[in-house]
Amino acid sequence: MRFLNDAPVAYDLTYNDVFMAPARSEVGSRLDVDLATADGTGTTIPLVVANMTAVAGRRMAETVARRGGIAVIPQDIPIDVVAEVVAWVKQRHLVHDTAIALGPTDTVGDAIHLLPKRAYGAVIVVDDAGRPMGVVTEADTVGVDRFAQLRDVMSTDLHTVPVDADPRTGFDRLSAGRRRLAPVVDADGRLVGVLTRPGALRATLYKPAVDDKGRLRIAAAVGINGDVAGKAAALLAAGADTLVVDTAHGHQERMISALRTVRGLDPGVPVAAGNVVTADGVRDLVEAGADIVKVGVGPGAMCTTRMMTGVGRPQFSAVLDCAAAARRLGRHVWADGGVRHPRDVALALAAGASNVMIGSWFAGTYESPGDLYTDEEGRRYKESFGMASARAVSARTAEDSPYDRARKAIFEEGISTARMYLDPARPGVEDLIDEIISGVRSAFTYAGARSLPEFHERALIGVQSTAGYTEGMPLPTSW
Numbered sequence: 001m002r003f004l005n006d007a008p009v010a011y012d013l014t015y016n017d018v019f020m021a022p023a024r025s026e027v028g029s030r031l032d033v034d035l036a037t038a039d040g041t042g043t044t045i046p047l048v049v050a051n052m053t054a055v056a057g058r059r060m061a062e063t064v065a066r067r068g069g070i071a072v073i074p075q076d077i078p079i080d081v082v083a084e085v086v087a088w089v090k091q092r093h094l095v096h097d098t099a100i101a102l103g104p105t106d107t108v109g110d111a112i113h114l115l116p117k118r119a120y121g122a123v124i125v126v127d128d129a130g131r132p133m134g135v136v137t138e139a140d141t142v143g144v145d146r147f148a149q150l151r152d153v154m155s156t157d158l159h160t161v162p163v164d165a166d167p168r169t170g171f172d173r174l175s176a177g178r179r180r181l182a183p184v185v186d187a188d189g190r191l192v193g194v195l196t197r198p199g200a201l202r203a204t205l206y207k208p209a210v211d212d213k214g215r216l217r218i219a220a221a222v223g224i225n226g227d228v229a230g231k232a233a234a235l236l237a238a239g240a241d242t243l244v245v246d247t248a249h250g251h252q253e254r255m256i257s258a259l260r261t262v263r264g265l266d267p268g269v270p271v272a273a274g275n276v277v278t279a280d281g282v283r284d285l286v287e288a289g290a291d292i293v294k295v296g297v298g299p300g301a302m303c304t305t306r307m308m309t310g311v312g313r314p315q316f317s318a319v320l321d322c323a324a325a326a327r328r329l330g331r332h333v334w335a336d337g338g339v340r341h342p343r344d345v346a347l348a349l350a351a352g353a354s355n356v357m358i359g360s361w362f363a364g365t366y367e368s369p370g371d372l373y374t375d376e377e378g379r380r381y382k383e384s385f386g387m388a389s390a391r392a393v394s395a396r397t398a399e400d401s402p403y404d405r406a407r408k409a410i411f412e413e414g415i416s417t418a419r420m421y422l423d424p425a426r427p428g429v430e431d432l433i434d435e436i437i438s439g440v441r442s443a444f445t446y447a448g449a450r451s452l453p454e455f456h457e458r459a460l461i462g463v464q465s466t467a468g469y470t471e472g473m474p475l476p477t478s479w
């Protein structure tokens with residue numbers, strides 16, 4: 001990228017401090033843009049779900065990979081659980097969603113508990129042979145005794161879609177039947193998934209992130225303490241497609257030692273490491289074995305590092321500096337943290353990132369691991385927390401002695417609980433992905449770029465005042 005009017009200033013810049021100017025373009029449509037990355041992760045859209053316990057789980061990993069991104073399972077999850085999650089994600093279908101299935105004698109209370117686990121908002125009632133009998137939605141449970149059986153409240157007017165139907169055919173069948181969703185069945189009529197109209201449409205617009213066997217991709221994180229080699233080897237054996245060696249302060253000797261240990265395993269998959277915010281940090285981690293360097297200290301919504309320590313760097317300048325250093329070394333960077341609007345993702349890519357990590361923004365979705373709550377005003381939310389907070393530290397040190405746990409809990413950096421509200425218009429992670437990718441694709445067309453490398457080269461960036469940033473905000477009401 002280049003700056004408009006040689007704009008660099010004597011201070012570092014956040015995403016809010018910059019804008020992208022339009023350039024002459026031959027790209028006529030957003031659909032002419034290819035967002036696939038070249039950092040080895042296999043993502044077809046430049047989005048990575050951050051390795052936060054309140055964000056990245058099996059449902060998130062499945063859903064995001066189906067649309068072309070990748071999720072990183074956090075380091076504090078037990079290895080046997082990670083192995084189970086990886087295996088489960090790799091068994092998911094590339095088009096239809098995983099069904100929530102219950103039996104006819106299960107209760108309305110059971111359905112109410114499971115309905116928020118999926119954005120499509122339905123439970124498929126199946127018989128003993130696994131064949132669909134009916135559908136129960138949230139509306140069917142309103143005002144109904146929680147001990148009532150599902151066979152008494154389900155809708156039996158079923159439209160099914162065969163498992164081998166292509167997405168366009170599935171969409172047409174749903175449209176013709178005026179159905180929002182339908183059970184997907186195999187040749188014997190057994191339930192194998194759920195297809196929605198938005199899901200069928202998205203399957204024609206996105207390309208899944210798949211491994212060389214055609215299975216959905218998933219990444220996993222390992223810390224820099226303890227048996228790094230043993231855990232990394234176990235993650236590789238489980239089938240992780242990318243390893244992320246992760247700690248808050250990535251430019252330290254323990255990280256360099258851990259990276260060398262992981263590289264010594266000859267992992268055969270990309271190794272990401274971080275976090276850093278300087279070119280020196282990038283160089284040292286690349287020399288230690290990193291293929292990808294995570295960039296960002298302090299910009300995350302759950303992070304208090306800058307307020308606690310004064311340490312960090314404005315994210316746009318950090319990504320710009322680190323991406324340039326990585327490019328000289330033939331490596332890549334992920335921009336980790338600080339994105340709150342689609343524009344921020346586009347600007348991170350303009351600065352040179354190959355992928356952009358998103359955490360708290362995705363916490364407030366149906367697919368994140370947390371339970372769904374309702375506040376006093378009836379608004380739905382999930383709880384999120386920082387990975388250096390007392391809550392996260394407590395989970396990671398569960399096997400330590402009470403004394404060691406208490407000592408570590410004193411040194412927390414991060415918010416231990418925050419309400420991440422579901423956007424009523426975009427309650428699922430796919431809804432947010434649609435919004436983000438729409439903005440990013442448009443940004444590419446404004447720059448005249450058909451691919452990520454072209455966007456890195458052609459983006460034209462200017463520096464703006466606070467008033468300039470405010471001027472670009474829409475007004476929900478008249479003035």
